[in-house]
Amino acid sequence: MKEEITGIIKCALNSLKKQWEIKDLPDIEVEIPKNEAMGDFALTIAMRLTKLLKKNPRAIAEEIVEKINAEELELFDNIEIAGPGFINFRVKKEFFCKGLGQLLEEEHSSLRTDLGKGHKVQIEFVSANPTGPLHIGHGRGAAVGNALCNILKAAGYDVQREFYINDEGLQVKLLGESVFARYLEICGRDDEFPEAGYKGDYIRDIALALHAEAGDKYAGTFEDNGGPVTDYAYKMMLVNLEKDLRDFGVLFDNWQSEKEMHVQGKVTDAIDALNSKGLIYEKDGATWFSSSQFEDDKDRVVKKQDGQYTYFASDISYHKEKLDRGFDTIIDIWGADHHGYIPRIRSVLEAFDLPKEKFTVILIQMVSLLRNGEPVKMSKRSGDFITLREVIEEVGADITKFVFLSKKADSHLDFDLGIAKEQSSENPVFYIQYAFARISSIFKQATEKGSSLPAGRQGGDLSLLKEAEEMSIIKKLSQYPLVFEGAAISCEPHRITYYLQELxxxxxxxYNKHRVISDDAKLTAARLSLCMAVRIVLEEGLKVLGVSAPERM
RNA sequence: GCGCCUGUAGCUCAGCUGGAUAGAGCAACUGACUUCUAAUCAGUAGGUCUGAGGUUCGAAUCCUCACAGGCGCGCCA
Known part of the structure; x- marks a missing residue:
């Protein structure tokens, strides 16, 4: 429907273009007016042209509308100019019904687009260190990343979901030392626990599992046994991470190991590649990347005085790897506490000739965990914190995801366990799911009463839908593509969340005002069709958000 | 000290990248279950968009400066 409207406008503008003697036109933006009385769709193009043409926006709008009148007009009840220069379209009911018919016929496929044209996009998210369980912040990243992947896929992109594993370096070594210390305890040897070690119970669990498998085999020094113990520990952490995420409904296509890149010599290769571009130099016994030639405010060390690569070197290699694998667009989803790294990564990608707009970082702001208004105390040091798994077990995966998807990513979020679990009225996810369940129930009822489902799906005479509430639904349904496209372009899943609440x-x-199933068979069929359309859109929306659509509640 | 994010109804948040009379939900108040699920609906009330300037036909949205909260500024990972 949007295409039809922009098409008509484009046509009118093209013929006016010569007369106005201008070359470029601003983007034609279709809006949904705030007030339904204003119309069904609104265009701001006249106001956007004021500066270019140096004319009164209303006068421009009049010129445009005049041109449109010359074109076909059978799609609209009226087109009027309002306010400072809006062009408001009131769409003919038949046109809306045509859209509704199409939705019923093509179902979900009519709700997806080819915006991405098969372009390859990689979305990297969560990427939690395999040294501890996932916490609520990771959950937010997982929910947003997952939804964004679903959205972009439905928008015609070739999406790859990736998890980057930081399995190299001190953190992992510390994990190994922590597990090793617990392991020795189990073997009856009380050694000192590493000062900065991980103290959570999960460390002991790993040690127990290791001991069950290997007995006292590794009960020597860390120097001799640290390797296999660390290996065992981090592999087990990975398995747990993967399981937690899967139980949260989040799957990845690829798990990229940092360690592997080192082993394969890719880190060295990446630095060499920068070097051949003249962007690497030696100073103070260290090796530096001239990131300040790009977006960064200073140069960064890639190889320390002691000859070790920095973490940043791995990042360089990893982002080069993304390019080498042929992605057109790269999206990184990070915790907001990493925002300071954007300029240097941006510099890396620019150094490797990726156009600026092809790299996006989505920052996920902090989550504060509350219970009935009181902050839940968390201390990573002591290992005393609530894990994502515990949250999911307490309040459920759907609610958890939904809470994360009802706010834009870069605003702080309070997650109240008490509210999430108990006061269901504060959980709009139920509101949406309930609508879906009600529709399912209607169909069940209809089937029992003999109104056949196929009639509900396609057979209804849509022109029988005359109630104001029916028109509201039809109009709302017609807005889905607009909302969906906006969510895809701006990488903002929460727009769909809000739309679904409105729908x-x-x-x-x-539902509260009219009965779907009645003695009037034709009207019943038409209304069942409408319900089916709502069902399809609700299902599609919930699906891309990664939230379930239960038939019964 | 520098940088980033946030500041909208009592609370939690939207506000479609500069548009029309700033919107939802919760909480409060008044009503609606003999009827396809009341996890619902109808209605009332609730605002100096943190503050001060600026840009223009037009600002919650953009620019500057304050104020408040959060997070970053390593040859750590």
Missing amino acids: AGVFHSY
Whole structure:
């Protein structure tokens, strides 16, 4: 529907272009007016042209509308100019019904687009260190990343979901030392626990598992046995990470190991590649990358005086790797506490000739965990913190995901366990799911009463839908593509969350005022069709958000 | 000290990248279950968009400066 409107406008503008003697036109933006009385769709193009043409926006709007009148007009009840220069379209009911018919016929495929044209995009998210369980912040990243992947896939991109494993370096070594210390305890040897070691119970669990498998085999020095113990520990952590994420409904296509890149010599290769571009130099016994030639405010060390690569060197290699694997667009989802690293990574990608706009970082702001308004105390040092798994077990995966998807990523978020679990009215996820369940129930009822489902799906005469609430639903349904496209372009899944609440809202109103199933067979069929359309859109929306759509509640 | 994010109804948040009379949910108040699920609906009330300037036809949105909260500024990972 949006295409039809922009198409008509484009046509009108093209013929006006010569007369106005301008070359470029601003983007044609279709908006949904705030107030339904204003119309169904609104265009701001006239106001956008004021500066270019140096004319009154209303006058421009009039010129445009005049041109449109010359074109075909059978799609609209009226087109009027309002306010400072809006062009408001009131769409003919038949046109809306045509859209509804198409939705019923093509179902989910009509809700997806080819915006991405098969371009390869890689989205890296979560990427938690395999040294501890996932916490609530990781959950937020997982929920947003997962939804974004789903959205971009539905928008025609070739999406790869990736988890980057920091399995090289001190943190992993510390994990190994921590497990080793617990392991010795189990073997009856009380050694000193590493000062900065991980103290959580999961460390002991790993040690126990190791002991069950290997007995006292490694009960020597860390120098002799640290390797296999560390290996065992981090592999087990990975398995747990993968399981936690899977139970949260989040799957990855690829798990990229940092260690592997080192082993394969890719880190060295990447630095060499920069070197051949003249972007590497030696100073003070260290090796530096001239990131300040790009976005960064200073140069960064890639290889320390002691000859070890820095973590940043791995990052360089990893982002080069992303390019080498042929991705057109790279999206990194990070915790907001890493925002300071954006300029240097941006510099790396620019050094490797990736255009600026092809790299996006989405920052996930901090989550504060509360219980009935009181902050939940968390201390990573003592290992005393609530894990993502515990949150999911307590409040459920759907609610958890939904809470994360109902706010934009870069604003702080309070996650109240008490509210999430108990006061269901504060959880709009139920509101949406309930609408879906009600529709399912209607169909069940209809089947029992003999109104056949196929009639509900396609057979209804949509022109019988005359109630104001029915029109509200039809209009709301027609807005999905607009909302969906906006969510995809801006990488903002929460827009779909809000839309679904609105759609559920107009449906609930309708449900309370009118009966779908009645003695009037034709009307029943038409209304069942409408319900089916709502069902399809709700299902599609929930699916991309990664939230379930239960038939019954 | 420098940088980034945030500041909108009592609370939690939207506000479609500069548009029309700033919107939802919760909480409060008034009503609606003999009827396809009341996890719902109808209605009332609730605002100096943190503050001060600026940019223009037009600002919650953009620019500057304050104020408040959060997070970063390593040859750590």
